Structures are given as C-alpha cells and as structure tokens.
Amino acid sequence: MVALIAIHGLGKREVTELLLADLDLARGRLVVHRPGGRHVVHLDELTHRLALAWLRERHRRWPATTNPHLLVRQQTADMATRPPVSSMIVNDVFWSLSVGPSALRQDRILDEARHADPVHLIRVFSISVRTAMDLRLRRPPRTxxxxxxxxxxxxxxxxxxxxxxxxxxxxxxxxxxxxxxxxxxxxxxxxxxx
Known part of the structure; x- marks a missing residue:
C-alpha cells in the first residue's frame, strides 16, 4: 500500500478500491479505475515484490475469502457484502510512518512535476488540467x-x-x-x- 502511494502516486481511494483482477503480476502491471477511464501502472521491481508478498500473505490468512478487493483485513475478508478496506485503515498504516497518505502522494506529484509536462501529470496522477498547469508554472528548481x-x-x-x-x-x-x-x-x- 505504501509503495502504491509513495512510488506510483495513487490516491487513498484508488488504493482501497483495487481489485485482485486489476493486478497482473505476470505482466508487471496494475489497472487503476478512474472516473476518466482506466490507468495502467507499470510496477517497478520493489512494488512487484511487495505485491507478490502481499498476495501470499493474503492467501495464507484468508484462503477462503471471496472478497474481490486486493486489500482486505480480517473484518472485510469475512463479510458477505465483500467491501473494500476503509480509508481509516490506510490512515492507520501511514500513522506509524509519521506522514499521511495524501501528503505523501502530493510530495510524489511535486517530485514528478519537476521534470514532467502537464499532460504526463494528468495521465499518471489523474489531476485536473488547472492543477497540472499550476504545477508547471510553479515548478521548483530541480535538485x-x-x-x-x-x-x-x-x-x-x-x-x-x-x-x-x-x-x-x-x-x-x-x-x-x-x-x-x-x-x-x-x-x-x-x-x-x-
């Protein structure tokens, strides 16, 4: 979860709504469903290893769960309604890191804005045209x-x-x-x- 936000800049809601079917480890990619359509995230080696480790742990803990979401916990794995994990769970994971998921995502977007064009920012992070242009105009110096x-x-x-x-x-x-x-x-x- 941390890698999906810190490295790939996914939003908290996007992470909680990921489905098992969205993850394709053989091709090293993850499909994120956004209001404007689908976005394919190409997994780096670290995220790929973490996703594989999570799938093994998920199967070990809840081998009979029918919850289609990638991220589950004890309560959501056993519920008949098969809900995603709540955003509060995401906040709890980040609490131990002393930074919120939104702040980490924003930092990732700002880091990418240092060298990317607005169209790239819009496609990768699903941000508005205005936000992408504002980032482009206020681009901090590259360090x-x-x-x-x-x-x-x-x-x-x-x-x-x-x-x-x-x-x-x-x-x-x-x-x-x-x-x-x-x-x-x-x-x-x-x-x-x-």
Whole structure:
C-alpha cells in the first residue's frame, strides 16, 4: 500500500478500491479505475515484490475469502457484502510512518512535476488540467540527490517520500539516502558503525 502511494502516486481511494483482477503480476502491471477511464501502472521491481508478498500473505490468512478487493483485513475478508478496506485503515498504516497518505502522494506529484509536462501529470496522477498547469508554472528548481556524507543529515537532500522510506527501512536518517527517479525508488543504506 505504501509503495502504491509513495512510488506510483495513487490516491487513498484508488488504493482501497483495487481489485485482485486489476493486478497482473505476470505482466508487471496494475489497472487503476478512474472516473476518466482506466490507468495502467507499470510496477517497478520493489512494488512487484511487495505485491507478490502481499498476495501470499493474503492467501495464507484468508484462503477462503471471496472478497474481490486486493486489500482486505480480517473484518472485510469475512463479510458477505465483500467491501473494500476503509480509508481509516490506510490512515492507520501511514500513522506509524509519521506522514499521511495524501501528503505523501502530493510530495510524489511535486517530485514528478519537476521534470514532467502537464499532460504526463494528468495521465499518471489523474489531476485536473488547472492543477497540472499550476504545477508547471510553479515548478521548483530541480535538485540533485547525493549520497550523504557520514554524519550529514540526508533529510536535507531528499523528499518526504524518501524520508518515509528511510524510516520504513529502519535506517537512521544519516545512513540512508533515497531518491525517486522517474518513478523508480532508488535506495542506498550504509551500515552503521557499532
């Protein structure tokens, strides 16, 4: 779930409404249903591995569930109405990361807006034309992400999504450098001296 929002910029509602049938691991893609039509997300290696691990865990926990949604939990897996997980569950997952899913998605969109044209932003993130044009006009200067020097705080050089990823890895901020480059999460974790 975190990867779908942090890397691919999906919205909270889009994530909760994904169906098992939308995920095609053999082709490495996920179909997202949006008001304007379908959007195909091409999964990077990390998201692909996480999706595979989730499918295994989902089957282990609820082998007999008939809920068609990709994300389920104990209550939704066993309900006859087969609802999706609530947005509150998504918020709970992100609470432990100290950032909300909307803030992480916004950070991802801003990161992409640094080098993408408005049409790309509209297609990938399903944002309005006006928002895409505003992002284009207010495009912040592009910054490079460098591996941090020992003792240098990496959070001064990386985006919010990157800091969340470092925290999620259990790495200290001064030993982890993460960048999102053209939709691919690149991470570098240095071993900390004992």
């Amino acid at each position: 490079q992400v460098h591996p941090p020097a020992i003792g240098a705080p990496a959070q001064n050089r990386v985006s919010l999504a990157s800091r969340v990823r470092c925290r999620h890895l259990g790495a200290y901020p001064d030993t982890c450098s993460v960048a999102i480059v053209k939709g691919v999460l690149v991470e570098r974790v240095q071993e900390r001296d004992p």
